[in-house]
Amino acid sequence: MLIDTTLREGAQLFGAYFNLETRKRIASSLISMGVDEIEMGWVGQDDLALFAGYARTLGGDTALSVWSPCREKDIEVAAELGLKRINIGVPVSDLHIEKRLDSDRQAILRKLAAAVRTAKDCGFEYVSVGLEDISRADGDFALSMALHAEICGASRVRLADSLGQLTPLAMEKLVRKFREKLHIDIAVHCHDDFGMATANSFTALEAGADYADCSVIGIGERSGIAATEELVARLALREGNTRYSTTVLKDACMVVGAAAKVAIPRTKAVVGTDIFACESGLHTHALSKSPELFEPYDPDSVGTVRKLAVGGKSGRAAVRNALDEYGIDCGTDSLSTLTEAVRQLSLRLERPLTRSEFIKLNDEEVYS
Known part of the structure; x- marks a missing residue:
C-alpha cells in the first residue's frame, strides 16, 4: 500500500x-x-x-x-x-x-x-x-x-x-x-x-x-x-x-x-521517453519478432511508445526490418552497401537516423 x-x-x-x-x-x-x-x-x-x-x-x-x-x-x-x-x-x-x-x-x-x-x-x-x-x-x-x-x-x-x-x-x-x-x-x-x-x-x-x-x-x-x-x-x-x-x-x-523544475531523464525508469527506444542490431531484430524478448512490459501500459531506429549499431537485419516497415524494396546485393552507409552517416551525425534521412540515404545508394 x-x-x-x-x-x-x-x-x-x-x-x-x-x-x-x-x-x-x-x-x-x-x-x-x-x-x-x-x-x-x-x-x-x-x-x-x-x-x-x-x-x-x-x-x-x-x-x-x-x-x-x-x-x-x-x-x-x-x-x-x-x-x-x-x-x-x-x-x-x-x-x-x-x-x-x-x-x-x-x-x-x-x-x-x-x-x-x-x-x-x-x-x-x-x-x-x-x-x-x-x-x-x-x-x-x-x-x-x-x-x-x-x-x-x-x-x-x-x-x-x-x-x-x-x-x-x-x-x-x-x-x-x-x-x-x-x-x-x-x-x-x-x-x-x-x-x-x-x-x-x-x-x-x-x-x-x-x-x-x-x-x-x-x-x-x-x-x-x-x-x-x-x-x-x-x-x-x-x-x-x-x-x-x-x-x-x-x-x-x-x-x-x-x-x-526537475528534468525527467530520457532513460528514467517507467516514464523516460527513450526507455523503449532501440537501435542495437540484435535487439531491434528480436523486438521485430517478439517484443517481450527485450521489453519488461508493454509500452502502452505506461503511456509511451516503442521506437526502433537504424544507426551506427545496426546490422543487416535491422536495416531490412526498416525497409520492410517503410515499404521499400531493396535487393540483397544493395543491403550490405546500405547497411554500411547507414552506419557511417549515423556515426558522423552521432545519433540514429530519422525516417526521412534513411529513405533519402537508400535512394542515394540504390539510384546513384
Whole structure:
C-alpha cells in the first residue's frame, strides 16, 4: 500500500513551489493512479485548508492525511482541516533527541504519549507516528517507542530511514523485527541518498510492512525518496495489483517535473521517453519478432511508445526490418552497401537516423 507524499516531502525539495492549482492537479492524478493515501502537506502550509476542502470533494477511497510535528498545539491546528488521519513526526535517534531537541529519551516518550492522546481527543480516527532517523537509532529504544505509540492508541508507526542509510537486507531485518512485536500498521519512509529508496521500500512491503511512502519522480529533501511511478509500476505490472493504474503515470510525472523544475531523464525508469527506444542490431531484430524478448512490459501500459531506429549499431537485419516497415524494396546485393552507409552517416551525425534521412540515404545508394 502506497502513501504518496509528493505534496509534503516532495514540496520540501529545494526550489520547488507548488501553487494551489498545481496541488489540485497532482492530487487528482494521484487519486486516478490509485494510491492508498495522500499526505497532503504539513501544518502551517499556505492554503492547506483550501486544498484540504478541495481534496475531500474528489471522491474515491484514497485516504487523506496531514503531517504535524510532535507538538500538541500543531495537532490541534491540524484538526481544524477536517481530515481523519494525521502523521506525527518524532525523532528516535539519540543524535536528534539530544542535539536537535536538547532532550532525552524519557522526555520524548512522554511527548509522544501526549501527542497521540491529543490527536485522539481532537477526533483523528487514524494516528500515525513517524520514527525519524531510525537507521541511526538504538534498535531496542526505537522498538520501545513503537510499542509505546501502540499502547497510547496509534494506528501506525512509520519507520523513517531519514538519511538513506539502509540496504534492502537491512530493511528486511528491521521490518521483520517490528512486525513480530507490533499489532498496528507499519509504514516505511525511505530516502534515496545512496540510490536504494525504491528497492528498500519494495523490500519492506515484501517483508511485512503495510505501507511505503513515495513521491512522484522521487522528489524530496536532498536526493528524494522512493519514486511513486516505480512502485506503482512494479506492483501493478509485476505483482498483479489491480488497484493501481499505470497509464496516468507519465502525465503525473510531467506535471510534477514541470512544477518542481526537475528534468525527467530520457532513460528514467517507467516514464523516460527513450526507455523503449532501440537501435542495437540484435535487439531491434528480436523486438521485430517478439517484443517481450527485450521489453519488461508493454509500452502502452505506461503511456509511451516503442521506437526502433537504424544507426551506427545496426546490422543487416535491422536495416531490412526498416525497409520492410517503410515499404521499400531493396535487393540483397544493395543491403550490405546500405547497411554500411547507414552506419557511417549515423556515426558522423552521432545519433540514429530519422525516417526521412534513411529513405533519402537508400535512394542515394540504390539510384546513384
